[in-house]
Amino acid sequence: MNKPHEPSPQNGSEATGPVKDKAVIPIRTVMDIVTARQYGRELAMETGFSQTESTLIATIISELARNIVLYAQSGEILLEKTVPGSAHRGVVIISRDNGPGIPDVQRALVGGYSTSGGLGLGLCGVRRMVDEFYIDTGTGKGTTVTAKKWLQ
Amino acid sequence: MEVPILKQRNYLIASVQAVLTDQDLVNLRDRLVAQVGRFRSVGVILDVTGLDVMDSFSVRTLRDMAHMIRLRGADTVIVGIQPEVAFSMVQLGLSLEGVPTALDLEEGLAYLDARPKRTSVGPPPGTR
Numbered sequence: 001m002n003k004p005h006e007p008s009p010q011n012g013s014e015a016t017g018p019v020k021d022k023a024v025i026p027i028r029t030v031m032d033i034v035t036a037r038q039y040g041r042e043l044a045m046e047t048g049f050s051q052t053e054s055t056l057i058a059t060i061i062s063e064l065a066r067n068i069v070l071y072a073q074s075g076e077i078l079l080e081k082t083v084p085g086s087a088h089r090g091v092v093i094i095s096r097d098n099g100p101g102i103p104d105v106q107r108a109l110v111g112g113y114s115t116s117g118g119l120g121l122g123l124c125g126v127r128r129m130v131d132e133f134y135i136d137t138g139t140g141k142g143t144t145v146t147a148k149k150w151l152q
Numbered sequence: 153m154e155v156p157i158l159k160q161r162n163y164l165i166a167s168v169q170a171v172l173t174d175q176d177l178v179n180l181r182d183r184l185v186a187q188v189g190r191f192r193s194v195g196v197i198l199d200v201t202g203l204d205v206m207d208s209f210s211v212r213t214l215r216d217m218a219h220m221i222r223l224r225g226a227d228t229v230i231v232g233i234q235p236e237v238a239f240s241m242v243q244l245g246l247s248l249e250g251v252p253t254a255l256d257l258e259e260g261l262a263y264l265d266a267r268p269k270r271t272s273v274g275p276p277p278g279t280r
């Protein structure tokens with residue numbers, strides 16, 4: 001928010017027009033969360049997802065990007081359309097950071113934040129909503145979350 | 153971007169017109185909670201038609217906002233949740249539990265108008 005050199009994609013102006021099939025979006029500020037989820041929505045629409053599913057994908061990206069800002073300060077979101085000829089058509093979302101890592105992954109994956117038990121990372125909801133979900137984390141080794149969503 | 157807050161009778165109306173960052177949403181919450189006192193408002197309508205996503209942070213911020221406004225003596229109703237946003241919230245298990253919602257601004261005003269009047273010297277017996 002406070003970095004003047006940041007692009008300011010108000011009203012989605014950054015995300016208009018065709019997007020590239022693959023993008024790495026650096027995540028440092030709350031504005032970057034918006035940039036990432038808008039890019040992800042465009043990518044999902046171009047991949048063939050409905051507006052409803054694209055909103056869901058944008059929401060998932062928002063959760064993952066926020067975790068970076070909140071817990072790791074900086075990291076990146078990689079968004080990618082699957083290549084033609086692969087087993088599934090869809091989008092791949094990878095969230096990477098070198099933050100403190102999640103000491104208790106199992107707890108982070110339990111429940112929603114509202115039902116408590118979870119750590120409020122939104123990871124439980126994300127995991128339920130995608131077709132493939134991997135998390136690689138641990139104290140001091142950063143966190144990489146991979147989420148894949150296929151076209152039905 | 154700063155969300156405009158309009159005063160209509162003794163209600164405040166805030167319409168989200170564009171995508172908001174987390175910080176924008178927190179600012180909006182704080183301004184509404186403050187302005188309920190400045191304008192002696194008894195109701196707040198938050199129109200979220202322009203919100204692109206409602207994730208766990210937005211949902212928690214809006215719930216907090218409604219509870220804070222409640223503590224200030226006013227009621228909040230959230231209007232304009234779009235079908236695809238509602239779908240994502242349900243899929244992700246996000247709930248605005250305890251916060252009234254209505255279809256649009258018109259229904260939000262009707263909701264606030266239909267509430268029982270409260271006296272200015274505290275809640276009447278038998279209510280909260």
